[in-house]
Amino acid sequence: MAATTQPVIVIGAGLAGTEAAWQIAQAGVPVILYEMRPQRQSPAHHSESFAELVCSNSFGAMASDRAAGLLHEELRRLGSLIFSKAREHQVPAGGALAVDRALFSEDLTRTLADHPLIEIRREELRSLPTDGIVVLCTGPLTSPDLAEDLQRFTGQDYCSFFDAASPIVTGESIDQTIAFRASRYDKGEAAYLNCPLDREQYLAFREALITAEQAELKDFEQESAKFFEGCLPIEELARRGEDTMRYGPLKPVGLFDARLGDWRDPENRSRRPYAVVQLRQEDRAGNLWNLVGFQTNLRWGEQKRIFQMIPGLTQAEFVRFGVMHRNTFINAPQLLDPSLQFRQRPTLLAAGQLIGTEGYSAAVAGGWLAGTNAARLALGRSPLVLPDTLVSGSLFRFISSAEPKYFQPMPPNFGILPNLEQPPRSKKDRYAAYRDRALQDLNGWQQVHSVGNPPSVPSLATAIAH
Template sequence: MAETLHIVGGGMAGSEAAWQAAEAGVPVVLHEMRPKVGTFAHRTGNLAEMVCSNSFRSDDDERNAVGLLHWEMRAAGGLLIAAADRHRLPAGGALAVDREAFSAEITQRLRSHPRITIREEEVTELPESGHWIIATGPLTSGRLAEAIRAATGAEALAFFDAIAPIVHADTIDMSVAWAQSRYDKGETEAERKAYLNCPLTRDEYEAFVDALLAAEKTAFHEGETAGYFDGCLPIEVMAERGRDTLRFGPMKPVGLTNAHRPGDKPHAVVQLRRDNALGTLYNMVGFQTKMKHGAQVEVFRTIPGLKNAKFARLGGIHRNTFINSPTLLDDRMRLKSRPHIRFAGQITGVEGYVESAAMGLLAGRMAAAAIRGGDLPPPPPETAMGALVHHITGGADARSFQPMNVNFGLFPPVEARGGRRGRKDRYLAYTERAKAAFTAWLGRKRA
């Protein structure tokens, strides 16, 4: 019988790693501290709980890097992407899911797998032997984080991540708001109306920005500094960068027509995306915040259409810890100083649900291959997974290393054919090349 693989953390990366290793014939013990030890952001003890957005972002696998990553995970038999497909919600061109049904399925599938054992316990030390994957994510417990720092001899980097509020649908004023996806994206009527839109005039927008800037915010602890990840900036931080920043970000009014007043062009728009299959909850898109809860209710109710809004969850902020992977990890995602330990997910410096799950998929497969006496190299850097692995294990500058979503800037450049390429053609060339390379990688003989 094969040796056991131990995985710490039952989030996106840990859940996917456990599934991949178990499907390869390796017994797995998945250590998850919840629900015995809670976190700021989690609400349940389920595995792969979505704590921020309910979106896996764009599903366009021809001209979008994260859509390509979806394609690669489907091709590799990814558990999480398959569950996301089954619990998909209308969201235009995005892959949004019913978060509760999604995590419930992942939990059930892993608990019922004959080669997976789940232990509800907190791991506080790095093991000295065995085969391990650390996939504890952005909310790694304090004691384990200290153990990682002690073992690596390096300070873990950190930034602050913020969570967006969720609104009860029946408290949104639909005589003001209207249903429409930006640019009417989507193949079905439901997808083309997957978002609710709240319009603001210039005066309403200016008043909103004033209220946002004046609102009471969550204070940082002594000695902490605010190093936000640019892809998840709190809205008040964006507003501090300029009064029109929000209008060119999450509140941009382009691609939308007010169904109630088609002739009026909104100065800004707040979008809300369906958060569950019943359509009873909506997520305020891009509205992650560090305002105190009372201030959030007061400020958000100034938005037209949300005057009487009731919130299923208010926004929040938490410390998000990750390691300096380019310095600490090899290209098999192993800790150089302790190669029996691999790291996967957001703790490695990838950002996003899909990216975290993809790194879990690779770590699980690599660990399973090693346990069975083989070796699995990472996918080529021309692929989405390979580009991410290359970035976190040596491609990024360790001195300025920060969390990164998958994007075509991480890929080796595509050479022009027959003259200069347009952007859309260039992106298509990236994805065509990646699909061929990933298919070849999947066909490798593995132990």
């Protein structure tokens, strides 16, 4: 393909679109970035800022012997803007990478606005541009007109599932004579507030969830709704069994109130809570706290009534209630190559939840690859495919080659990586081997293609893993 000076069009300024626009501009190619907010708001967003984190302020575990943490490390080495800013606006979250979401998004918005090669247009595109290089990053809530045009282009209906966001409460309304600070197994800073429940409290709480009144899905078609298994509403977990929540977001393992003594003391182990509700810090000042794993579709009045049953939250002040919305995604295995180009139109690329990857970090990875490849196409170069031994590479290989009939959104995980030649028996050693292989392969790949940052300085994730 011959080089072109025509600007690349990026549609959508979420995580994927923000990362894509930056990578294109940094390659010396002009960008026009379209964002429909505030001209038209989505059902899930609360601000006009770019890369708004809608459901949670956490990017997941930082340790690079975890799939999420390894993906963080890959993106750091590839020169991701999002992860650079995430580290600047990090708030305490134990072993997880969480950010002050307002400062994070505002900084990214300013950074893109200040780039001389990025032109921002606050308007809605109702159809796909018919020529030039285009990166589609409109996310799971693509506007109806553009979604209809995309459907005409692909000749396919969208797939869909229902996603939900957790409530947020004020820090001053949490009773910290009951809630205790701790991270699981004391890993990292004690950055979570933990509300302990005994068996009687837990069973009463579960019963209230099961019998609570749900919010209506409005214009969503209830008979076709499917929950994404990685983001189930808390009331759905409660319905699935008496102990389901205790093996999920209310898992008490590794959490102990230091005010009761040392958890390592065998005499204290019997004092472990029956269940624990964790709250994660939302902002740098610690004024806002997110109920971890409490995605919900309960009516707002029911949320207040039931969540105030949790010890430590009886006077909780809610600044945001949980919400539920429909996420849509294309059937990527039928449409995309692992370079994130549409097979029927290679100058059209896509990234983010729209393509069936799940989670913030996966959206950033897609934005990096789609943006990098869009810039390469504009410069007359061949597009890249990430090695499938990387978490990012395996994710894009999966979404481009999975069985279309059963395709569902996929989060980063070690299960989709190629098998190790000699896998260690212990899970810990196996995950470390996945990490070591991935980073070695990434280093060689970067040297061949001259992309990203050299791994000269160990990252915090690598330090944590070791």
